[in-house]
Amino acid sequence: MIGQNFYHVDHVQCRKCGKVLDQSKILELGDDIYCEVCFESECDLGKNRCGYCNEEIFGDLYIKALDKVWHPNHFFCSYCGCKFSEEQPFFEIDGKPYCEEDYSRLFSKICQGCNEVIDEDFMSAMDMHWHTKCFKCHVCDKSLCDEAFYCIDCELYCEFHYQEKENLLCAHCNKPVDKRYVFALNKRWHPNHFFCDFCKTVLYTNSGFKEYKDKPYCKECYIRLYG
Template sequence: MLGSLSSDLSKQGVRTPAKGNCAACGKPIVGQMVTALARTWHPEHFTCDHCKQELGNKNFFERDNKPYCEEDYHNLFSPKCAYCSKPILDMVTALARTWHPEHFTCDHCKQELGNKNFFERDNKPYCEEDYHNLFSPKCAYCSKPILDNYIMPSRAQWHPHCFVCIVSDAASQNGGSFFDHEGMPYCETHYHAKRGSLCAGCGKPITGRCITAMYRKFHPEHFVCAFCLKQLNKGTFKEQNDKPYCTVASRSCLADAWQRRRRERLDVW
């Protein structure tokens, strides 16, 4: 239309000076024109270099001195989301990849991470809570994740405040000493109770010599006659009513027992 108008005006003696040559077709521009990328264009020739859609007054993007509509520019050149593979306009950069903010989520709970702290495992992001629940070492006592200091006396790990006797919940005594039984910590008393090495006389642990008698263990000095309290030796005592007696005391005890039974019989008669 503009070309016909220019021709008609020229025939009538009216000068229609050209405004430059079109960057697309190379022909002179008379009438309306588009100025972009430091060049001039016929409006119908200023099109997206990819889809050839007229750009007109639309937003456009430039790449290698060529115009592109917004959709094609992002599809062709914008970074792609590591989750959905679609172009990213507003993005998060993490793990050497780019993401839509709504797609950068914890791999376990799917919560958006945004600007929160996150942890990486096998090139996947995790929120702090899920990372520790899934991958941090667990305390052998409370089974909760260990995030800071820990005690590792054997194969297991413990929170310092959880490293207590497994029976009594008492903290380690004697400067932090403890006794291990089947991978679990015990205070001295419960350790020996578990192993059957408490003295049947005083109830305290036996750490040295001991006497085993009547299916129990004794400190040598606590294995005494139940009647005269004389110290006994294994093999030189008599057992009566689950109590040890020396030979002399056992005869006396038997006599006393016979007299008691005799009196009981007389009382009955």
């Protein structure tokens, strides 16, 4: 029972804080007596407050979860607002419920390289994440943490292997071509690196060249050698 009584004893103390109570200010809760402040807070503890709206919940229609109670219509994913069910379990972060999808998207990072959860240092690029140890060239394993990197189909490449993959390297010197290049034999060449494999005369695609085993030759050499 909750009520107010007068005590005819000299030293009545608050059950909780031990304060000696003025006889006119004794508040009773069950068998215990409290000062005004402690009475309020004790009463409050007994109340069911919704973890979402913090309003009192009356009756026994509520959801008990995450050490709190919730209005049934106030227990939903804190991110997308979807309701939980057996097929839609909830996950907790900082006392708030999240659906599985948002939980994993928002709070657990999956390494693009090894597909394991990231709980240490990581690198991010284009909305993807990698363990620092996994942030390396797909071809040569060189760490790209301090290097220029390229991402093709979620795979990382160092500059060299990116250009190789994208077919941007000169077929002769294996260095990147720039805007002016010759495209011949399905490869790119520095203009001055597209020459006859035998006499080294620079060839121009429009002047005609001959191909033998993937190598370019001027007409004269081709006829002399293979003609």
